[in-house]
Amino acid sequence: MAVTRRQFHGFALGAGALTAASMLPKPSQAAGRAKVVIIGGGFAGVAVATRLKAANASLDVTIVEPKQTYTTCVYSNLYLGGFRSFKSLTHSYAAVKARGITVVSDIAKDIDTKARTVTLGNASNPLPYDRLVVAPGIDIKYDSVIGYSQAAAEIMPHAWLSGPQTWLLKKKLLTLSNGGLVVMTVPNNPYRCPPGPYERACMIGHFLKTRKPKSKLIVFDAKSTFSKQAVFEEAIAEYYKGIVELNLTNEIDDFAVDRVDASTGEVVTKTGRKERAALANIIPAQRAGAIAGRAGLMDGDWCPVNPHNFTSALIKDVYVLGDAAKSADMPKSAFTAISQAGVVADDILADISGKPRVPGTYRNTCWSMVAPENSAKIGADYKPASKDGTPYLEPVAPFISAPGESAQLRRDTFLESAAWYDTTMNELYGSPLPGDGGR
Ligand SMILES: Cc1cc2nc3c(=O)[nH]c(=O)nc-3n(C[C@H](O)[C@H](O)[C@H](O)COP(=O)(O)OP(=O)(O)OC[C@H]3O[C@@H](n4cnc5c(N)ncnc54)[C@H](O)[C@@H]3O)c2cc1C
Known part of the structure; x- marks a missing residue:
């Protein structure tokens, strides 16, 4: 099953149940243009921003990201093996900006959830927001x-x-x-x-x-x-x-x-x-990106979230997604980050417009190349559920490659993975950077 453009956007169809976020004042919305600030320009952050802008061009969407270019971890192992160039993994933010998304090249140093501002490393004025999305990946x-x-x-x-x-x-x-x-x-x-x-x-x-x-x-x-x-x-x-x-x-x-x-x-x-x-x-142990800790979003090493819509379980009206989130059985992958991003974006859109929302549904597929043109995969859909009163994400219809599969099936799985990577990168970041810096 190749992942198509339709399916990529299809991940975004579900959204969360009504939350505290819907009860909060909407200052910029009243002024006609809600401000959404997203910390982190990785898979999660760019996917939320892209989805928001595609659905409502008048939203004021800003990504804060210190790096000028984004090199993916996805396929970096294939680069080590000699199957991909470094260049093919490295992207600028030009295509993101061309969508009308503001990309601030700076680091988010602090979050004031009462004043609804993000303090930046270099700019003296804090960035105001109506909705905040925290997607800093891992440290x-x-x-x-x-x-x-x-x-x-x-x-x-x-x-x-x-x-x-x-x-x-x-x-x-x-x-x-x-x-x-x-x-x-x-x-x-x-x-x-x-x-x-x-x-x-x-x-x-x-x-x-x-x-x-x-x-x-x-x-x-x-x-x-x-x-x-x-x-x-x-x-x-x-x-x-x-x-x-x-x-x-x-x-x-x-x-x-x-x-x-x-x-x-x-x-x-x-x-x-x-x-x-x-x-x-x-490869040492990891934790959510440091900004999440400074904002009080972490419990232990990760950020607990409401599985319906990835709002923080600790701080009202802040979304946390991607690798930084503690999402139980959902593995920390780019695929899940994008799937979560669809739900987060739809939740924000519903919240701003006052429209009803449905609980989010999610999906993951992780492909791995084990030898030339020989890839295996694992995945599942996920839906919010409750165990002893505690909400979690329940895997549904899991699948996994088996040993002994035919060479043709493994080749098809490899091609599927390549199609997913190319489609996803094109949807999110556009073409890779020209030149390779000798790498
Ligand atoms: C070797 C390897 C192979 C992988 N292969 C796959 C694969 O095949 N398929 C798959 O689905 N996943 C794969 N992954 C996992 C995937 O890379 C991550 O799950 C994905 O990058 C998570 O996206 P994210 O947006 O949460 O974090 P990231 O992609 O890490 O993005 C976070 C961004 O936030 C920025 N940031 C951090 N702190 C701040 C701050 N204070 N202010 C502003 N910006 C900040 C960072 O600079 C970064 O750009 C792989 C990972 C590794 C290591």
């Missing part, structure tokens, strides 16, 4: 691994934030000696893109097999099970035997990483297994 919890830090990440890249880190990991792969050991560490759930580390293991496996055949990748995972496990294990056995060694934590061994030393390349697991890596890819 890396550097202190979740002893010895790891932002400085250590320049030597042992995590490459779990898009852009320079991905490029750094690729550069280190390219300069790795043939025979050099690569070590990857994988955190416990929840984290951005549950199948991402194993797609990366396959893509690094492919790179080593074809470019550095004497090298090896050792993976230490803090978990005992993982997303699309059967398919990944089959692929590793079939294509990367002797190249990729996967160590899952079980009742005997705890392969969660305990500490690293960037000066020596040493990686030590909780049970004391030591490896000296020529290249270490440390």
Whole structure:
């Protein structure tokens, strides 16, 4: 099933039940032009803005985003494997601006939910809003691994934030000696893109097999099970035997990483297994982007939300979506972020116009490339439900690729994934940037 343009917008059809947001005063609306401020110009933020503008051109929609260009994490593993260029993942905000959306190149430093303003890093005047959407993605919890830090990440890249880190990991792969050991560490759930580390293991496996055949990748995972496990294990056995060694934590061994030393390349697991890596890819634990914490939207590491419409469960009248949100069974993926964005945008539109709303429905599909033109997928629809009085998102009609599928089916799944990526990026960001900066 290829994801079509119609389906992309189709994700936006559902919207939330009436909430406190609908009861609040609407100052700019009274003045004729409601102001929506969106923090974060990633998948979630740009999808909300695009949907709002498409539905109501007179809305005043502003995205606050410090980066001049957006490089996707999606398909960054394929870049590591040699199947995509860095350029094809990097987009400017020109197409977003051309839709009449204001993009402020700045960082949101603080939110005053009483005054309804966002303080910016550089501008002296705070940005007023009528509706606020917070979509800052993730921050890396550097202190979740002893010895790891932002400085250590320049030597042992995590490459779990898009852009320079991905490029750094690729550069280190390219300069790795043939025979050099690569070590990857994988955190416990929840984290951005549950199948991402194993797609990366396959893509690094492919790179080593074809470019550095004497090298090896050792993976230490803090978990005992993982997303699309059967398919990944089959692929590793079939294509990367002797190249990729996967160590899952079980009742005997705890392969969660305990500490690293960037000066020596040493990686030590909780049970004391030591490896000296020529290249270490440390993927630490994560949390919602820092602005969410400063605004009081976080409970623990993530932002709890009302599953009907992704308004914050902690602060009235603020939407939180994408990876920053705590959305139970919904994995942290670009696909879910866009699906949530449709619901958020429709909720804002209904709220502003006073029209009735229906509860949101959501969808996810995560594709992973395991070998050339061989991809697997997992996904489900989600609907708001309640367990013991606690609202949550219930998976409906889940699906998953199985081991032993035909080469043709896997190729179709790969093509489906490529069609989704190209359609989505075109809908949200337009064409990738020309030039490649030598990457
Ligand atoms: C290796 C890898 C592979 C992946 N592959 C897939 C895949 O195949 N399919 C899929 O669906 N998903 C995939 N993902 C997951 C996907 O990248 C994320 O789920 C998605 O980017 C989440 O979107 P978001 O908008 O919430 O966050 P982001 O895309 O991270 O966007 C957040 C934006 O907010 C900005 N921001 C942060 N703080 C502030 C602030 N204070 N002020 C202003 N702006 C701020 C950031 O600069 C950033 O641009 C992958 C992830 C990784 C790491």
